[in-house]
Amino acid sequence: MTEVLFFIEVVVAGLLAGTMYSLVALGFVLIYKASSTFNFAQGAMVFFAVLAFVGFMELGLSFPVSFVVTVLLMVLVGFCTERLVLNPLMNQSEDTLLMATIGLGFVLEGLAQAAWGVEVRRLDLGIGDFPIEWIIDVFGLFVSALDVTAGIVAAVLIIGLALLFKYTRMGLGLRAVADDPGAASSIGIPLKNIMLLVWSAAGVVALVAGMMWGARAGVQFALVDLALKALPVLIIGGFSSIPGAIIGGLIIGATEKVLEVYLGPFFGGAIEGWAPYVLAIFFLLYRPEGLFGEKIIRRV
Amino acid sequence: MEQKVSNNNSFMGYTRSDLTNFLIAMILSFVAIPLVVQTDYWYSSILIPWLCLALAAIGQQIVMGYAGQLALGAAGFMAAGAFACFNLILRVPDIPFFVALGLSGLVAAAFGILFGLPSLRVRGIYLMVATLASQFFIVWMIDKFGWFKNYDTSGIITAQDIVILGKPFTSPLEMYLVILVVVTVLTVLAVNMARGSTGRNWMAVRDMDIAAESMGISLLKTKLQAFAICAFYCGVAGALFAFTYLKSLEPVAFDIKLSFKILFMVILGGLGTISGAFIGAAFILLFPVLLNSVGNNVFHGAIDATIISSIEQVVFGVLIIVFMIYEPLGMAKLWGNIKQRFSINK
Numbered sequence: 001m002t003e004v005l006f007f008i009e010v011v012v013a014g015l016l017a018g019t020m021y022s023l024v025a026l027g028f029v030l031i032y033k034a035s036s037t038f039n040f041a042q043g044a045m046v047f048f049a050v051l052a053f054v055g056f057m058e059l060g061l062s063f064p065v066s067f068v069v070t071v072l073l074m075v076l077v078g079f080c081t082e083r084l085v086l087n088p089l090m091n092q093s094e095d096t097l098l099m100a101t102i103g104l105g106f107v108l109e110g111l112a113q114a115a116w117g118v119e120v121r122r123l124d125l126g127i128g129d130f131p132i133e134w135i136i137d138v139f140g141l142f143v144s145a146l147d148v149t150a151g152i153v154a155a156v157l158i159i160g161l162a163l164l165f166k167y168t169r170m171g172l173g174l175r176a177v178a179d180d181p182g183a184a185s186s187i188g189i190p191l192k193n194i195m196l197l198v199w200s201a202a203g204v205v206a207l208v209a210g211m212m213w214g215a216r217a218g219v220q221f222a223l224v225d226l227a228l229k230a231l232p233v234l235i236i237g238g239f240s241s242i243p244g245a246i247i248g249g250l251i252i253g254a255t256e257k258v259l260e261v262y263l264g265p266f267f268g269g270a271i272e273g274w275a276p277y278v279l280a281i282f283f284l285l286y287r288p289e290g291l292f293g294e295k296i297i298r299r300v
Numbered sequence: 301m302e303q304k305v306s307n308n309n310s311f312m313g314y315t316r317s318d319l320t321n322f323l324i325a326m327i328l329s330f331v332a333i334p335l336v337v338q339t340d341y342w343y344s345s346i347l348i349p350w351l352c353l354a355l356a357a358i359g360q361q362i363v364m365g366y367a368g369q370l371a372l373g374a375a376g377f378m379a380a381g382a383f384a385c386f387n388l389i390l391r392v393p394d395i396p397f398f399v400a401l402g403l404s405g406l407v408a409a410a411f412g413i414l415f416g417l418p419s420l421r422v423r424g425i426y427l428m429v430a431t432l433a434s435q436f437f438i439v440w441m442i443d444k445f446g447w448f449k450n451y452d453t454s455g456i457i458t459a460q461d462i463v464i465l466g467k468p469f470t471s472p473l474e475m476y477l478v479i480l481v482v483v484t485v486l487t488v489l490a491v492n493m494a495r496g497s498t499g500r501n502w503m504a505v506r507d508m509d510i511a512a513e514s515m516g517i518s519l520l521k522t523k524l525q526a527f528a529i530c531a532f533y534c535g536v537a538g539a540l541f542a543f544t545y546l547k548s549l550e551p552v553a554f555d556i557k558l559s560f561k562i563l564f565m566v567i568l569g570g571l572g573t574i575s576g577a578f579i580g581a582a583f584i585l586l587f588p589v590l591l592n593s594v595g596n597n598v599f600h601g602a603i604d605a606t607i608i609s610s611i612e613q614v615v616f617g618v619l620i621i622v623f624m625i626y627e628p629l630g631m632a633k634l635w636g637n638i639k640q641r642f643s644i645n646k
Contacts, residue, residue: 094424094425095370098425099620100620100624103617103621103624104617106560106614107617107618109610109617110613110614110616111610113606113613114610114614117606118606231428231432234429235426239425267444268444270440270443273436273440274440277437278437284418284421284429285418288422288426
């Protein structure tokens, strides 16, 4: 019985940790949907946003004020990206855009470190990374409060974004742009504003993801590597699907935890580092477009 | 009447200026540099890492610039090559150094084929993620299985001396010459592959793989070949890098940062040119040196070292974006433009 409980515990911890991957992947999907750009810089944005947030907190700003200021900063980042990187590269191939966003990622990482230093910061959200007592009492499971919070935050964000896209004018415009940028701009949808909105939304998602990660692992450069794991998540879920990002994150989170706990000891541990990527390869061989992605059809 | 395709001015399809350039480069690197450069610093900190990384960049160039496959795992293959070479020299008695080097390239090539398999199904960022798996997996495997490190627990293993025909090559100049021979042979080979039918197939696949396939080019063969050759070059480069520059073997030296560096060399140097690999490697290697010396000499160390490395990162990032926007073919193309402007016979 305890073994079953332990397994459930591992899976639950994995699923909840997976929502953190989902949060990073979500920012990715937002940008991909709107502009068919693989934003490799999403991980760097996570790092940049949370480092800025902690930096503002250290300046003595209160929690909500720092949050708002960081959001504004991320909007500015989105604005500059749109003007300086995406606009000049319009109609270029996906690979070119991808390489440009790799460059963007380096710029953001460098700027963040130049501005706020390289030392590891602690981020205290007031939510401990310890098991919730009533769950232990009722189910006998150890589930971290931080994980649960991350899960709830992810759910709220996704519902919020879904409502935004479904019921606002901006959201309608965004869906039009995602469908056909040329047609959308020819009927007068402001492409630039839509891009700004998307990059800002991705910036906010990055900030939230960074806060969750930062509270757990400390605000440090390793966040960028963690955020790389959003890539296998996207491959499993599909690049253009928000539910895909969520479910992909859950699959990766649960699988890597289960593998680490049950297979890790036989290989000396730390297989978490590559297991998601290998899992992604198997998915690629079986279903390259991901679980929820649109089927890739290429013609000469 | 039989038409003679090549005229007297060319040799195997190379123009006379190509051959002169090659000759000049050879005289410069084999004779002039050893005669003129006497300080060890230049060899061990600039020339040796430059040649090693340029070799790895040629590998990356082949898979990315020529075959158009977005791979991000060069450092993983380098690690495979480095540790293969270490183990071969350690476990096979009296193995000649060049044989060990070639075999470690082949070991890396085997990994290249294995992790190149996803390229048959996917491209772009999908492929990038698949190759990231090779990066993380190879480094993890070497780190976790003691056999690869000869059960060394300190984490840092000293590389063996390079011994060729009973003579140890240990001074920076001697090591430079060893690397130079390897790099010259492999570069000539790469240039020839790139301009022969192999290279044409790669480029056809890069430009439109479905069209290439319908013209009878086997995607399976072409793509896996590119991955294997890329990994071979990276493996040899990794072995040389570990034995001559690092002088030690540690898996952490081959982390994803190195992969990114090699990727940047290729992008900035110029996709689809062998010379771009050398130019890009020189830039990526020299720019931090330059920045540090500016920091030390102009600002007298007033700027923190971490800030300098951050600035370096920002500059690389900005350059990538700028090159993508204004000159996607990189520095090699810029150089070509300059040459064309000043040449008489256009």
